[in-house]
Amino acid sequence: DIQMTQSPSSLSASVGDRVTITCRASQSISSYLNWYQQKPGKAPKLLIYAASSLQSGVPSRFSGSGSGTDFTLTISSLQPEDFATYYCQQSYSTPPGFGQGTKLEIK
Amino acid sequence: EVQLVESGGGLVKPGGSLRLSCAASGFTFSSYSMNWVRQAPGKGLEWVSSISSSSSYIYYADSVKGRFTISRDNAKNSLYLQMNSLRAEDTAVYYCARDRTQLPMGYNWFDPWGQGTLVTVSS
Numbered sequence: 001d002i003q004m005t006q007s008p009s010s011l012s013a014s015v016g017d018r019v020t021i022t023c024r025a026s027q028s029i030s031s032y033l034n035w036y037q038q039k040p041g042k043a044p045k046l047l048i049y050a051a052s053s054l055q056s057g058v059p060s061r062f063s064g065s066g067s068g069t070d071f072t073l074t075i076s077s078l079q080p081e082d083f084a085t086y087y088c089q090q091s092y093s094t095p096p097g098f099g100q101g102t103k104l105e106i107k
Numbered sequence: 108e109v110q111l112v113e114s115g116g117g118l119v120k121p122g123g124s125l126r127l128s129c130a131a132s133g134f135t136f137s138s139y140s141m142n143w144v145r146q147a148p149g150k151g152l153e154w155v156s157s158i159s160s161s162s163s164y165i166y167y168a169d170s171v172k173g174r175f176t177i178s179r180d181n182a183k184n185s186l187y188l189q190m191n192s193l194r195a196e197d198t199a200v201y202y203c204a205r206d207r208t209q210l211p212m213g214y215n216w217f218d219p220w221g222q223g224t225l226v227t228v229s230s
Contacts, residue, residue: 034216036152043202043220044144044152050214087152091215094166098152 002026002090006099012107017078021102023071023088032092035064035073038101039084047086048073078104109133109219111203116224123193123228129186129203129221137181140164140206142217143188145199145226153199156188157206171197193228200225 003026013019023033031051036044046055048064051071061076075082083106088099115127129141143155156167156177165177176189186203201224204217 031212032214036217038152043222044217045220046216046218049207049216049218050209050212055218089152089217094157095168096154096157098154101151 001095002029002093002097004088004090004097004099006086006088006102008102009100010103010105012105013078014107015078015080019075019078019104021073021086021088021104023066023073023099025069025071025090025092028068029090029092031067032090033064033066033071034089034091035062036087036089037082037084038087044087080106109205111205111219111221113201113203113221113224116201116226118227118229119193120230121194121228124189124191125193125226127188127190127201127203127224127226129188131184131186131205134205136179136184137161140208141179141186142204142206143177143186144202144204144217144220145197146202146223147196147199150199155201158186190226193226195228198226198228 005024007022033051035048038044047058047062052064063074085101085103087101110132112130119125140159142157145153145155158165158177174192178187202220204220208215
């Protein structure tokens with residue numbers, strides 16, 4: 001199975017900050033990498049698919065990059081509604097594993 | 108509006124069984140693969156099982172293989188998860204999620220997700 005490792009596990013930031021979350025795969029997954037946002041008590045929501053494609057309706061301050069084993073999710077200017085937990089997920093092979101999550105908190 | 112609504116969760120004793128349902132609406136259910144993903148309290152996301160549009164291809168996580176059975180009824184726009192021999196570690200919110208695929212590369216992702224149904228395995 002492909003292991004997905006996110007860093008950091010938690011992050012404190014302020015409104016307006018630029019934030020980057022990293023996801024590393026245990027083997028090359030090309031661009032088969034997705035990012036989700038989850039708020040407490042809610043279902044995950046797709047943000048980015050195929051490493052860098054922005055899901056329709058998602059604000060342009062979110063962006064994804066990377067290929068192979070190293071990927072990043074960047075939020076260019078944090079908004080109050082962005083404080084949540086973020087997960088990466090590989091879709092290169094079954095089982096489609098998730099990273100352990102990055103909790104983004106208000107500083 | 109595309110919508111997925113799970114039901115069937117509840118409290119069950121270890122060794123017991125439960126059947127989850129996911130009702131789909133707002134899209135052509137029979138054209139999409141579907142998934143179950145779970146989340147233990149305070150923990151991350153774990154993929155559980157997937158089923159192709161015509162039920163030809165079915166996959167399970169090792170943690171549930173031999174105990175859980177995924178199925179679907181395209182005439183009823185419904186997805187199911189039969190869970191047997193339940194263990195305490197199966198306690199989680201179970202989400203159903205639609206599979207989306209982009210050709211020709213075959214990129215795929217989960218969108219949307221239902222609101223989830225809580226399964227608690229405890230004596």
